[in-house]
Amino acid sequence: MTGRVEPSMMRQHLRMYLVLGSIDCPVDPTHVVQEALAGGATMIQFREKGDDALVGEPMIHLARRIQHQCHQAGVPYIVNDDVELALKLNADGVHIGQDDECAADVRKRIGNRILGVSAHTVEEAERAIRHGADYIGIGPIYPTRSKDDARAVQGTDILRILRDSGIDLPMVGIGGITAERVEEVLCAGADGVAVISAVTRAESAREAVETIAGASERFFLRKLANH
Numbered sequence: 514m515t516g517r518v519e520p521s522m523m524r525q526h527l528r529m530y531l532v533l534g535s536i537d538c539p540v541d542p543t544h545v546v547q548e549a550l551a552g553g554a555t556m557i558q559f560r561e562k563g564d565d566a567l568v569g570e571p572m573i574h575l576a577r578r579i580q581h582q583c584h585q586a587g588v589p590y591i592v593n594d595d596v597e598l599a600l601k602l603n604a605d606g607v608h609i610g611q612d613d614e615c616a617a618d619v620r621k622r623i624g625n626r627i628l629g630v631s632a633h634t635v636e637e638a639e640r641a642i643r644h645g646a647d648y649i650g651i652g653p654i655y656p657t658r659s660k661d662d663a664r665a666v667q668g669t670d671i672l673r674i675l676r677d678s679g680i681d682l683p684m685v686g687i688g689g690i691t692a693e694r695v696e697e698v699l700c701a702g703a704d705g706v707a708v709i710s711a712v713t714r715a716e717s718a719r720e721a722v723e724t725i726a727g728a729s730e731r732f733f734l735r736k737l738a739n740h
């Protein structure tokens with residue numbers, strides 16, 4: 514990568530952002546990824562955490578396999594939390610939260626790779642911007658079963674509050690998002706949706722992604738037509 518990713522490109526990557534690790538998937542996670550990519554996932558985050566999560570070589574092996582799938586599909590591959598792993602794999606980016614390594618330090622370590630930072634308030638979002646975030650992840654928007662230590666549910670109001678405060682950075686909503694909720698999340702100001710269970714636990718990950726991506730596309734086409 515020669516320079517930092519452009520905000521307009523970042524917004525496209527955030528449209529249908531799949532986040533997953535082995536514990537989120539009732540079947541082989543690489544199968545879920547393959548189906549999700551075929552359905553139109555626009556970015557993938559490897560988030561291998563939780564009680565029964567893989568560690569060591571098996572974790573690295575899975576991380577590499579998913580990275581290869583993303584590379585073949587031309588879709589950016591982001592590593593959650595583990596900056597060391599992201600650098601070792603030469604991933605396209607890293608996502609960190611408020612309890613992880615300081616975003617400014619991560620920016621220095623990863624150069625121009627994509628940096629995503631979780632934020633729950635205007636102050637956290639403004640700090641993430643100062644520290645060099647390319648996008649912010651906002652949530653949980655709705656109740657979630659995929660993150661034990663999730664903060665309080667924020668609803669879509671937080672997205673509106675952030676936009677009304679003048680924050681223009683690419684922004685993705687996360688937490689309990691389903692196809693039926695996509696429009697509400699985008700309407701409140703998000704550029705896209707990040708989902709785990711709505712895709713990983715769907716009977717068909719491909720159809721789940723197609724439905725979510727379709728709802729998103731319809732929203733943005735309507736927005737364009739109304740301008």
Ligand SMILES: Cc1ncc(COP(=O)(O)OP(=O)(O)O)c(N)n1
Nearest residue numbers: 593608609610611631650651687707
């Ligand atoms: C896109 C996106 N947004 C938010 C998060 C949550 O990050 P964090 O708060 O660090 O929590 P963990 O995911 O590490 O448990 C995310 N991973 N992705």
Ligand SMILES: Cc1ncsc1CCOP(=O)(O)O
Nearest residue numbers: 653657659688689708709710
């Ligand atoms: C990682 C994360 N951060 C905030 S909520 C969440 C979990 C989202 O998972 P789901 O889409 O299954 O609610």
Ligand SMILES: [Mg+2]
Nearest residue numbers: 594609610613
């Ligand atoms: Mg984290």
